[in-house]
Amino acid sequence: MTRLGVTRRGALHLALGALAGAAGAPSKTTRAQAQVFRRVGIAFGTTVSITLEAADKQMADAAFAAGFTEIRAIDRLASLTRPDSEVFRLNREGFLDRPDSALVEMLHIAEAMHVATAGAFDITIQPLWLAFDAAARRGTWPSEAEIQALRERIDQGLLQVAPDRIAFAKPGMMITLNSLARGLAADRVAAALARTGIVNAFFDTDVLGAIGKRPDGAHWRALTHNPRLPEGSFGVADVTGCLATSGDYQYFWSADYSRNHIIDPRRGVSPSHFSSVSVLAKTGLTADALSTAAFLLDPDQAARILKSHGAEALFVDKAGSVTRTAGFPAVGPG
Numbered sequence: 001m002t003r004l005g006v007t008r009r010g011a012l013h014l015a016l017g018a019l020a021g022a023a024g025a026p027s028k029t030t031r032a033q034a035q036v037f038r039r040v041g042i043a044f045g046t047t048v049s050i051t052l053e054a055a056d057k058q059m060a061d062a063a064f065a066a067g068f069t070e071i072r073a074i075d076r077l078a079s080l081t082r083p084d085s086e087v088f089r090l091n092r093e094g095f096l097d098r099p100d101s102a103l104v105e106m107l108h109i110a111e112a113m114h115v116a117t118a119g120a121f122d123i124t125i126q127p128l129w130l131a132f133d134a135a136a137r138r139g140t141w142p143s144e145a146e147i148q149a150l151r152e153r154i155d156q157g158l159l160q161v162a163p164d165r166i167a168f169a170k171p172g173m174m175i176t177l178n179s180l181a182r183g184l185a186a187d188r189v190a191a192a193l194a195r196t197g198i199v200n201a202f203f204d205t206d207v208l209g210a211i212g213k214r215p216d217g218a219h220w221r222a223l224t225h226n227p228r229l230p231e232g233s234f235g236v237a238d239v240t241g242c243l244a245t246s247g248d249y250q251y252f253w254s255a256d257y258s259r260n261h262i263i264d265p266r267r268g269v270s271p272s273h274f275s276s277v278s279v280l281a282k283t284g285l286t287a288d289a290l291s292t293a294a295f296l297l298d299p300d301q302a303a304r305i306l307k308s309h310g311a312e313a314l315f316v317d318k319a320g321s322v323t324r325t326a327g328f329p330a331v332g333p334g
Helices: 057-078 087-094 101-116 122-139 144-151 181-195 284-296 297-310
Strands: 012-014 034-043 045-054 095-098 159-162 163-168 201-204 208-211 219-226 233-238 240-249 274-281 312-317 322-324
Touching: 034 057, 034 095, 034 144, 034 163, 045 057, 057 087, 057 101, 057 181, 087 095, 101 122, 101 163, 101 181, 101 284, 122 144, 163 233, 181 201, 181 208, 181 240, 181 284, 240 284, 274 297, 284 297, 297 312
Parallel strands: none
Antiparallel strands: 012 219, 034 045, 045 201, 095 163, 159 163, 201 208, 208 240, 219 233, 240 274, 274 312, 312 322
């Protein structure tokens, strides 16, 4: 079996060109009295970054501090491995009193996606994911009987959510917020930058987000990655709002990608339609959730859920064919 862990950043990369230098270093822009600054950090198990236009280094430093504080807060809240994270404590104890409002917000979005996808989107998939990953590490795979037994613990309808308490209705349940947390972090960064007076910025929390435009007046842009060519791309697309990607190549357990980290809880297998789905939406939380939701559905269902949320998408199917919804920006040379 082949097992590889990568992140969503493999799908879409910021096309900065020469707009920013080393982390924290300024470069001249076409706007009077403004410079572009960029800073890189670590969160969600990968590198994250903020690129922004500011009047001076003091303004940039204040914006970076505010933005990275938000990223670290969501990362700490949603971590599956940090014993002090709220998700870790909920998974360990089966309940959580006085949850953070950000956690409750993500769970409400999760419930909406669960309903909209008829149960395909389900954050209680974590016990099955852990079993698959552990088996792949041993060079084996769970039997159908073992999979069915694990599926008894998976039902988002058994997750009880209130402002003052979150609890599982069954023992052995667990959640993952990997399809939500990075998007919420992007939204929190956008709000933090706006509070510090930043008008033009591009940020990468493993979900890409843009406010304003580049110094040359054009939209911020990202490379669209070819999921079957590690160093290849389909070209560059404008980013307005937030852009999130889900793909079978990001973490997989079989050489043909058919067993990968995105699992349909209704059947206990990975979906067979798409290699990757990139969603452009007004908010990071919506884009993040919809990229996973659409990946779990067939093409017609995916198109309907995107339309219902006012989102656009770029699809790559298993054969490598690329399609996009009418409102997704054209992909072309950088």
